[in-house]
Amino acid sequence: MVWDGGQERPVPVVFTGTRGELGGMLLRGYLLLVPTIGLYRFWLTTWKRRFYWSHTEIDGDALEYTGNAIQLLIGFLMALAIFVPLYGLFFYLSTQSSTAAVIGYGGVGVLLWFLSGYAVYRARDFRLSRTLWRGIRFDQAGSAWGYAWRRFGWSLLVLLTAGLAYPFMAANLWSYRYRHSWYGDRQFAFAGSWKQLVGPFYLSYGTVAVITLIGLVLWGAALGGGQMRPAGFVPLLIAAALIGCMILRYHSRELSRMLSSVSLGQARLTVHVSAGALLGQYVLFGFALLGTFIVLGIGGFVVIGALAADAFAGGGFDPEIFMSHMRGSFVTLAAIIFGYLLVLGGFSLMSELFLGLGYWKLVAKGAAITGIDSLRDVRARGEDKRLAGEGLADALNVGAY
Structure with missing residues (x-):
């Protein structure tokens, strides 16, 4: 598996799943969420991960996900031990003065942000420890609490610097995650640094600042007459679209450069994800969401019109009659x-x-691995059974796939 020049041929990552297959699985899962009062989501998450993992092939061998729904459910129940007291605290704060409530809610918000760092790391640990390739299990060492403190401290610095410290935070956290990742008995290495991120980040940061300023100036000019016309919002919409494009541009560069800094012994990963491809996904999502809401809106209008026809009598809409239907x-x-x-x-x-x-498809399509033959002598390690699940990440909605 070498080029004519003697260098090893890059092995691409191939994803074989289809949108139709995933859509059918999700629709079935959503239908089962209602009679199970939402509990089926742990099974749906498990099947969804098995779909992604099993359709991702590296050098002809697919990934394997060995986690199960019971582990996720147990993890969620354990997380309730944290959230039940928090709900009690929320109720108590709601009975206090407005000043005490604001301070209390702010403190709880800071606590949840800190816990989200812990939850992200533990969730990644769980997913890696349940992921196999060629029968060899991945794993993650390090400390979830250490990662949480590291992320929290960097977040404060980013806040104090109005976002200017973000490239240093991102590189540091990428490094911590991958330097503590394992494949069998072999540890990952990470060669990335903040120097790869500061250029594209500060370029995007400055461009976003200029676009925002111009958009606000044009919006203010539209308010010059004291009346706001619909056309006055056009500059803001254009500015928001341009800002979104700049954010995607930076995200594509961070993702490509940081992932391309990952290695496992002699095996090295290269990833290229373009900003245009990311933007295309969001455009497709926007059209699909618009079409879905139009269909649902038409269906809802027909159903409500049939059930409360008198509220629409005379070509208008009477909210009082409609509310009486809801109550009765x-x-x-x-x-x-x-x-x-x-x-x-x-x-x-x-x-x-x-x-x-x-x-997932964009990252897989843009990924390639060289030196993959060096992984044939990796030895397996046992599964980390200490992890019951990723309930805190699920409760805080900071999980992935």
Whole structure:
């Protein structure tokens, strides 16, 4: 497996899954969420990960996910030991003065931000320890509490510097995660540094600042007459779109440069994800979401119009009659609740199909590994059974896939 020049041929990462297959799995899972009061999400998450892992092939061998739903459920139940007292604290703060409530909620917010760092690291540890390739298990060492303190301290510095310290924070956290990652008995190495990020970050930072300033000036000029016309929001919309493009541009460079700094002995990873490809995923997501909401909106209008026809009599809409139907008709209320769940489900489905799956496919398509034959003598290590799951990450919604 070498080039004519004697250098080893890069081995591509191949993803074989389809959007239709994932969509069918998600629809089945969403239908089962209702009768199980949401508990089926642990099984849905497990099947979804097995879909992503099993369709990702490296040198002809697919990844394998060995985690199960019970582990995720147990982890979630353990996380309740933290959140039940927090809910009690929220209730207590709601009975206090406005000043005490603001201070209390702020303190809880800081605590949750710190805990989210711990949760992110533990969730990554769980996923790696349940991931195999060629029968060899990945793992993550290091300290989740140490990572949480490191992330929290860097976050404070980023806040104090108005975001200017972000490249240093990002490089440091990337390094900590990968320097403590293992494949069997072999440890990953990370050669990336802040020097690879400061250029694209500060360019994006300055461009975003200029775009924001110009957008605000044009918006202020539109308010010169004291009246706000719809056209006055056009500069803000254009500015928001340009800012989004700059953020994606930087994200693509951070992702490509940091992942391309990862190595495992003689095996080296290179990844290239373009900003245009990332933008394309968001454009597809926007059109898919718009189409979904249009279909749901038409369906909802037809159903509500049939159940509360008198509220739409005379070509108008009478909110009092409509509210009386909600109070007096269980069917109407149930239809509204079901419609709300459909909207949430539609958003979640489109997000997974066009952002989650799209992101995974872009990284896989842009990835290649050289020196992969050097991994044939890696020895396996046992599964880290201390990890019950990733309940805190699930509760804080900071998990991945």
